[in-house]
Amino acid sequence: HGIKGIVIMGRREQFLKDAAKILTSAGIATAICQGDVRKPEDCRRAVKTTVDSFGSLDILVNCAAGNFLAVSEQLSPNAFRTVMDIDTLG
Numbered sequence: 001h002g003i004k005g006i007v008i009m010g011r012r013e014q015f016l017k018d019a020a021k022i023l024t025s026a027g028i029a030t031a032i033c034q035g036d037v038r039k040p041e042d043c044r045r046a047v048k049t050t051v052d053s054f055g056s057l058d059i060l061v062n063c064a065a066g067n068f069l070a071v072s073e074q075l076s077p078n079a080f081r082t083v084m085d086i087d088t089l090g
Helices: 013-025 040-054 077-089
Strands: 006-010 030-034
Touching: 006 013, 006 040, 013 030, 030 040
Parallel strands: 006 030
Antiparallel strands: none
16 A cells, blocks of 8 residues: 655754655655644644645654653653653653
8 A cells, every 4th residue: 555655743854854855765755844742733734734745644653752861760740741741642
């Protein structure tokens, strides 16, 4: 069946461009959407970019991750909650 294409979203545009270049060179149609998964409006824009670019959104993969440069036991409750929210909810 294959894929029509892929849309990647992230906060850093240069990383997106670099990844898109690799995917495109492998023959995968690629679109990018700069945004933050913690912002609902950015997520809506990513879905719109997908539908506009490829006609539909068939599969969604969330690879977002939050982290701090500390071991879990040293995180404040707020920092731990932030990591969990990003990792599980986007």
